[in-house]
Amino acid sequence: MKIVVLVKYVPDATADRQFESDHTVDRAGVPGLLSELDEYAVEQALQLKEKAEGEDVEVVALTVGPEAAAEAVKKALQMGADSGVHVTDEAIAGSDYLATSQVLAAAVRKVGESGAVDLVLCGMASTDASGSVVPAMLAERLDLPQVTLGSVIERQGDQVRIKRDGDTSTEVIGATLPIVLSVTDQSGEARYPSFKGIMAAKKKPVETWSLADLGVDAGEVGLDAAWSKVEAAEARPPRTQGEIVTDEDGSGATALVDFLASKKFI
Numbered sequence: 551m552k553i554v555v556l557v558k559y560v561p562d563a564t565a566d567r568q569f570e571s572d573h574t575v576d577r578a579g580v581p582g583l584l585s586e587l588d589e590y591a592v593e594q595a596l597q598l599k600e601k602a603e604g605e606d607v608e609v610v611a612l613t614v615g616p617e618a619a620a621e622a623v624k625k626a627l628q629m630g631a632d633s634g635v636h637v638t639d640e641a642i643a644g645s646d647y648l649a650t651s652q653v654l655a656a657a658v659r660k661v662g663e664s665g666a667v668d669l670v671l672c673g674m675a676s677t678d679a680s681g682s683v684v685p686a687m688l689a690e691r692l693d694l695p696q697v698t699l700g701s702v703i704e705r706q707g708d709q710v711r712i713k714r715d716g717d718t719s720t721e722v723i724g725a726t727l728p729i730v731l732s733v734t735d736q737s738g739e740a741r742y743p744s745f746k747g748i749m750a751a752k753k754k755p756v757e758t759w760s761l762a763d764l765g766v767d768a769g770e771v772g773l774d775a776a777w778s779k780v781e782a783a784e785a786r787p788p789r790t791q792g793e794i795v796t797d798e799d800g801s802g803a804t805a806l807v808d809f810l811a812s813k814k815f816i
């Protein structure tokens with residue numbers, strides 16, 4: 551069985567993030583890392599591998615991104631993925647969802663040349679652009695069924711049962727592999743790389759592919775080919791300090807009610 555897990559390299563959400571002059575996210579000026587939400591996808595891929603006793607399961611971590619995005623693949627390898635693929639090409643910079651999914655689809659197809667891909671596992675959204683659309687676009691491009699927002703995955707042969715938690719109900723979806731599946735942050739704590747895992751990752755194979763390797767026309771990706779454009783972007787103003795109502799002389803309750811009334815809460 552072959553699982554491709556998508557790992558996006560994103561700017562660290564805790565860093566001081568900025569926008570470029572064209573309103574896109576400044577991805578070079580801040581440290582990056584593997585999108586936290588993709589760590590859950592890596593974890594689920596590794597658990598499927600561990601539960602498949604006696605069966606050969608290969609987990610391939612795939613990223614599309616600049617040179618530094620190799621770090622996302624490295625982290626997945628340290629966690630336990632078997633091999634990595636890094637698609638990088640200057641022409642990809644500024645790509646929108648359509649172009650990103652096109653490159654990812656071409657890469658998944660190429661991974662499949664050395665053995666069919668049974669499962670493409672993704673995060674529920676990236677922690678930077680948060681589009682949540684790439685898995686659906688990828689499924690369409692690969693002509694595969696898609697299940698979104700899975701929290702529990704059980705597999706028997708080519709059959710999978712995926713639990714989806716909604717606000718008012720829980721669904722269990724049955725599907726036949728191959729599929730594209732996105733998982734939520736409720737799917738289980740992602741493991742930390744162990745020292746052994748970190749050392750082992752150094753010897754794991756990583757392929758670096760360009761657009762030419764994938765047969766994707768550079769003119770179809772990048773900012774100039776984007777179907778959508780970021781028209782404006784500005785940082786949210788910092789949160790203002792809340793109002794503290796003290797109750798030194800017994801008037802606290804009245805002050806609280808007055809405050810709520812002034813905000814039209816009551």
Ligand SMILES: Cc1cc2nc3c(=O)[nH]c(=O)nc-3n(C[C@H](O)[C@H](O)[C@H](O)COP(=O)(O)OP(=O)(O)OC[C@H]3O[C@@H](n4cnc5c(N)ncnc54)[C@H](O)[C@@H]3O)c2cc1C
Binds near residue numbers: 681684685773776
């Ligand atoms: C005009 C414009 C310019 C842009 N320029 C850039 C740019 O230069 N660089 C950039 O990164 N984004 C850029 N973006 C945003 C870009 O479109 C999205 O980052 C990209 O398509 C993925 O969408 P998302 O991050 O919202 O992913 P989502 O749809 O939220 O991702 C869901 C899941 O898909 C997988 N996934 C998504 N993207 C990747 C990836 N690249 N590699 C591996 N797995 C992935 C992950 O598993 C992720 O959890 C630009 C957008 C616009 C409109």
